[in-house]
Amino acid sequence: MATSTQQAIPVLVLKEGTTRTTGKDARRSNIMAARIIAETLATSLGPRGMDKLLVDSFGNATITGDGASILKEMDVQHPAAKTLVEVAKAQDDEVGDGTTSVVVLAGELLKNAEELLDENLHPTVIIDGYEKAAEYALKVIDEVGQEIDPLDRNTLKKIAKTALASKVVSEYKDFLSDLIVDAALQVIEKTNTGKYKLDIDNIKIEKKRGEAIDETKLVKGIVLDKEVVHPDMPRRVEKAKIALLNTPLEIEKPEWSAKINVTNPEQLRAFLDQETELLRDMVMKIKKTGANVVIAQKGIDDVAQHFLAKEGILAVRRVKKSDMEKLARATGARIVTSVDDLSPEDLGEAELVEERKVADEKMVFIEGCKDPKAVTILIRGGAEHIVDEAERAIHDALCVIRNIINEPKVVAGGGAIEIEIARRLREFSKTLGSKEQLAVEKYAEAIEFIPSILAQNAGIEPIDALVELRSLHEKGEIWSGVNVLKGKISNLFEEGVLEPTLVKKQTIKSATEAAVMILRIDDVIAAAPPKEKGKEGGSSPGGGYPGSYY
Ligand code: ADP
Ligand code: MG
Secondary structure, eight states, X not given: OOOOTTSOOOOOOSOTTOEEEEHHHHHHHHHHHHHHXXXXXXXXXXXXXXXXXXXXXXXXXXXXXXXXXXHHHHOOOSHHHHHHHHXXXXXXXXXXXXXXXXXXXXXXXXXXXXXXXXXXXXXXXXXXXXXXXXXXXXXXXXXXXXXXXXXXHHHHHHHHXXXXXXXXXXXXXHHHHHHHHXXXXXXXXXXXXXXXXXXXXXXXXXXXXXXXXXGOEEESSEEESOOOSOTTSOXXXXXXXXXXXXXXXXXXXXXXXXXXXOOSHHXXXXXXXXXXXXXXXXXXXXXXXXXXXXXXXXXXXXXHXXXXXXXXXXXXXXXXXXXXXXXXXXHOOOEESOGGGOOGGGOEEEEEEEEEEETTEEEXXXXXXXXXXXXXXXXXXXXXXXXXXXXXXXXXXXXXXXXXXXXXXXXXXXXXHHHHHHHHHHHHHTTSOXXXXXXXXXXXXXXXXXXXXXXXXXXXXXXXXXXXXXXXXXXXXXXXXXXXXXXXXXXXXXXXXXXXXXXXXXXXXXXXXXXXXXXXXXXXXXXOOOOOTTOOSSOOTTOSTTGGGO
């Protein structure tokens, strides 16, 4: 068939059903989505923030006030909003705290950017201004941050307490921060550069529902969620000598099947006896080293169990590799790959190895280790979600302690550092050209949103708080902030509301990055959602981006 060259031919670049939003529209809908996320989290900020009850599609409930956890459970759909979720997650992985602040700050930066867009400022100018402001803010934090002694228990406790203040389990923050700091100082290591290092993987977290949070214990050793393998073995061994094996106490089956012709019962017995003999040999070799506890990463054969029990050795099998490594660090044992290699020097030591019932389940405690380089925190709590939240809180506080040990410098929280940053940014903005100046001023305004939300969540009039704080900071009172627990403005450094500079800097970096990333987008091209099976006839209307997300 001949086609006339005159006829317009539709040019299909994108697949049918693809939606596209560009320019201002794209930017506005992205900003809107991000702001909705930020507004949701704002009411959770700080020790007086509210908690959220989140129910997943299986009906499991989580109660938390932790930004990263809320977002994880929220199942956000909008792509721009998802960016914020990702950033919060990255912040959580990186520094373990400040996740709510990141999202709230990013949301406020975007809200202010929208105002600048309305004044016809080009996004590039806004982005430049924001990036300059962030860089300056990082400098301010470095400048005003106070060095601390990373081994000073008292300061570390204050920092842990600040991190725990905004958690559901904050009622126990005194008790928990003691425990966390003890755990951290126990496993801290000096590097060859003379600095200190904390690897929080050396603090094992076990949890068992039951009792109350104040029954949570720091065990100077390792707790295994395991049982002693054989009923005839001792349940309690004092002055334990521990062998860590990552070889099975079994006769390994050959890879190919072999056929043995047995012609009479004696031959069969002889064959079986030989197997038994091999296992007995293994056990005797272990016994000879002086070991009275065996912890195996692999299996232990029934016959081997029997011999171990006969020798009065307590044994546990199929222990995770990571736990084996922690056991080695806690007891000073060396993990051995063959029983033949085991020597008395390879054994670790513990005051006591004991199987105990915890909430109707058996656990094995390897405790009373001498200067252990790995320890366990055994969390208790009345309900599943309390235990889970306690775990998250302890993990975050441990991260914060790790941060302060990496960079032993603090600032005061409660919005004190934010007000100081804003004040100095306003001065800095005067050195810039007029358009960038606007962007930097808006950045300063956005960062003041943190103290203002903290005040609001504590029932303090935010405008009054800001006015008072600004004037105090003008007079050089750089640690004045919102004392949310006492409901007034005060010197938060003196109150001991301390936070690592590392966390604050990461918060600024992540929030700025997220805002800039969203501002840079001027074109959203979304593929049509996949057609549902059995429903021929195109995508459902409104199934694409962006209409259906909010
Ligand atoms: P994030 O997820 O950002 O850490 P939080 O809910 O933990 O959010 O709140 C952190 C904010 O609460 C920080 O700005 C911190 O300085 C502030 N904060 C913590 N304890 C206090 C306190 N006792 N008084 C005032 N502010 C506090
Ligand atoms: Mg926090």
